[in-house]
Amino acid sequence: MSDKNVSFVRTKMLPQSEPPIGQRGVVKWIRENLFSSWLNAILTLVSIWLVWFVVSHLTPWFANSVWAAESLSQCREIRDATIGNGVPSACFAVITDRWQQLLFGFYPNTEYWRPVLALVLFVVGILPALFTAIPRKFLIGTAVTPFVLFWLLWGGSVWTTAAGALGFVIGYYAFKLLTDRAGLIVGVGGAVGISFAYWLFAAGPLGDALHSILPIGIQYVESKNFGGFTLSVVIGVSGIILSLPLGILLALGRKSDMFIVNKLSTGFIEVIRGVPLIVWLFTASLILNYFLPPGTNFDLMLRVIIMVTLFSAAYIAEVVRGGLAALPKGQYEAADSLGLDYWKSMRLIILPQALKISIPGIVNTFIGLFKDTTLVVFIGLFDPIGLTNAIRASTNWNGIYWELYVFIGLMFFVFCYSMGRYSLYLEKKLQREHR
Amino acid sequence: MSELAIEREIDRSQMKVSDEVAIQITKMNKWYGAFHVLRDIDLTVNRGERIVICGPSGSGKSTLIRCINRLEEHQAGSILVDGTELSSDLKNIDKIRSEVGMCFQHFNLFPHLTILENCTLAPIWVRKTPKKEAEEIAMHYLEKVKIPDQALKYPGQLSGGQQQRVAIARSLCMKPRIMLFDEPTSALDPEMIKEVLDTMIELAEEGMTMICVTHEMGFARQVANRVIFMDQGQIVEQNEPEAFFKTPKSDRTKLFLSQILGH
Numbered sequence A: 001m002s003d004k005n006v007s008f009v010r011t012k013m014l015p016q017s018e019p020p021i022g023q024r025g026v027v028k029w030i031r032e033n034l035f036s037s038w039l040n041a042i043l044t045l046v047s048i049w050l051v052w053f054v055v056s057h058l059t060p061w062f063a064n065s066v067w068a069a070e071s072l073s074q075c076r077e078i079r080d081a082t083i084g085n086g087v088p089s090a091c092f093a094v095i096t097d098r099w100q101q102l103l104f105g106f107y108p109n110t111e112y113w114r115p116v117l118a119l120v121l122f123v124v125g126i127l128p129a130l131f132t133a134i135p136r137k138f139l140i141g142t143a144v145t146p147f148v149l150f151w152l153l154w155g156g157s158v159w160t161t162a163a164g165a166l167g168f169v170i171g172y173y174a175f176k177l178l179t180d181r182a183g184l185i186v187g188v189g190g191a192v193g194i195s196f197a198y199w200l201f202a203a204g205p206l207g208d209a210l211h212s213i214l215p216i217g218i219q220y221v222e223s224k225n226f227g228g229f230t231l232s233v234v235i236g237v238s239g240i241i242l243s244l245p246l247g248i249l250l251a252l253g254r255k256s257d258m259f260i261v262n263k264l265s266t267g268f269i270e271v272i273r274g275v276p277l278i279v280w281l282f283t284a285s286l287i288l289n290y291f292l293p294p295g296t297n298f299d300l301m302l303r304v305i306i307m308v309t310l311f312s313a314a315y316i317a318e319v320v321r322g323g324l325a326a327l328p329k330g331q332y333e334a335a336d337s338l339g340l341d342y343w344k345s346m347r348l349i350i351l352p353q354a355l356k357i358s359i360p361g362i363v364n365t366f367i368g369l370f371k372d373t374t375l376v377v378f379i380g381l382f383d384p385i386g387l388t389n390a391i392r393a394s395t396n397w398n399g400i401y402w403e404l405y406v407f408i409g410l411m412f413f414v415f416c417y418s419m420g421r422y423s424l425y426l427e428k429k430l431q432r433e434h435r
Numbered sequence B: 001m002s003e004l005a006i007e008r009e010i011d012r013s014q015m016k017v018s019d020e021v022a023i024q025i026t027k028m029n030k031w032y033g034a035f036h037v038l039r040d041i042d043l044t045v046n047r048g049e050r051i052v053i054c055g056p057s058g059s060g061k062s063t064l065i066r067c068i069n070r071l072e073e074h075q076a077g078s079i080l081v082d083g084t085e086l087s088s089d090l091k092n093i094d095k096i097r098s099e100v101g102m103c104f105q106h107f108n109l110f111p112h113l114t115i116l117e118n119c120t121l122a123p124i125w126v127r128k129t130p131k132k133e134a135e136e137i138a139m140h141y142l143e144k145v146k147i148p149d150q151a152l153k154y155p156g157q158l159s160g161g162q163q164q165r166v167a168i169a170r171s172l173c174m175k176p177r178i179m180l181f182d183e184p185t186s187a188l189d190p191e192m193i194k195e196v197l198d199t200m201i202e203l204a205e206e207g208m209t210m211i212c213v214t215h216e217m218g219f220a221r222q223v224a225n226r227v228i229f230m231d232q233g234q235i236v237e238q239n240e241p242e243a244f245f246k247t248p249k250s251d252r253t254k255l256f257l258s259q260i261l262g263h
């Protein structure tokens, strides 16, 4: 053997070759994730069977669905003629026929653009509050949005809404002036008192006067014409937006050292939370009438919004209280030692952190609230579920159930899922920021 | 506990104790429920004094200095800070708190704000300093504690020593006349202890009135003008550092010193 021919190091590289089939790509993934053990393999097979069972039953129903028909019986005829006798087949023609009613209830059909525009404006208006990348000055637009939406939805003279909105401006300045002069409690009390006095005595005449000078208005729509998803969204969104600040105040109240504030907040939370929402809704629809002076016409929808708000505020309060309790005592002490007063330390130090912790719980409560708006069917409001009864009451669609519920379920899912995604986005973003 | 050596020469030219009284505590008592934590505390601190408080765990050191800015409430006796009496009057409390800076054992920075925002928050919202000016002040003090390059980070991204220096800078941004320290180094590793002590020494060199609860006896020896020993809620002994360490009078002080200095 001569040294010259033998090298200890390979002079030519081997060509690259793939790992064996069992160690790469799909096969590897399936082996590791679905069939790693006997138990895992059995579970995988059972799951596959279950999925197949459900899908194989539902697919024909969807695939054979009929989208154009005048009535349920016509749906059946079309199916028998084109697909086959008695084959499972959905009759989505009911959606094509009645979708407007499911979305808008009994809103005048020449005015459908208004709820649609309101929804668009709402989404645009709330963006600056949801995404901090948008310059803060747009928040002024967010503050104006509720009044624009109110006017769009109910209509009437623009001056009535403007005069009502002015009450908030008056309240705000009264609060600022009084708080500077006489402290917070006088400030809040005075501002609330002055605003209500204005709304009771001055807002109406002022609106009428302005309207007689310069009449601008759109068709007035009564609350009882609201229905379908318009109703659900109006109640749900109002409840969500109003219950957050109220819930935060209740949580702070429950943690407060002031005896009266503490006991009132605790009592309120426990009473509201301890009774089913449906009872509160009946209270809103029936019992409130006994307490109000006879002849006052206190809008039912407004009453429902108030009840839903109070109900969800009680839950929010508990969620936020959990967030407050999770903060280390040192944060409160550091804020105090820098000379920040109570409201400043809450606003700048404590709440931003406590709310961050509470995001999942808060969004969970909101999703619950939004779905609970379907309970208003029991006090005679026509939410989407209520409308299914109304639709079935017509001879054309007597006996149709699933197609309507699938549609309604899907609509609710879209709303609730978006809320869930937003909460995830927010959590991730705050996580990144604060580490 | 071993003593951390302070290597550099301390510049005493600005360290002057004036006759002006900064804090006057008379016959102060405090209870937690039935537990008598502070008993008949009498203490006068003049402007420019650097006082170190030491004593065994649970002797009430933290409680005492927390009473000075009303993080704890006292039940009897009086505390005057810069001539203002601490009572339940919220106006006085807020005034005193904005004059008295405090650093905690666990820093207590605000984790949702950047270092710069931590420092500018109180000047902007309490002193109503314009934002730009507040940021300049903040950068000035961050430079002083030698971390201006971290200004845009969040507290969670800094080491313990850096965080404590930010906490000191945050207090200084309020331009306090008195600084309180509650065991500022006891949650830190030795290396970081040094950087925090250096910052505190610089502060002392500029004539700041300081009260420090600490077990850093090297710091006490070289920087303090008075060392106070507390036990069971009482001030047992106080003296100049030289005399305090060389010739302690009470037996409790002797015992404590022998334990803490490790011989």
Ligand SMILES: Nc1ncnc2c1ncn2[C@@H]1O[C@H](COP(=O)(O)OP(=O)(O)OP(=O)(O)O)[C@@H](O)[C@H]1O
Pocket (backbone or CB within 6 Å): B032, B035, B037, B055, B056, B057, B058, B059, B060, B061, B062, B063, B064
């Ligand atoms: N909030 C409280 N409620 C009841 N007792 C308390 C409270 N805070 C402190 N104490 C008690 O008061 C005593 C003094 O506590 P303090 O924190 O002032 O001690 P310390 O001298 O700072 O001790 P350490 O060196 O461990 O920090 C301790 O016995 C402690 O158990």
Ligand SMILES: [Mg+2]
Pocket (backbone or CB within 6 Å): B061, B062, B063, B182, B183
């Ligand atoms: Mg302590």
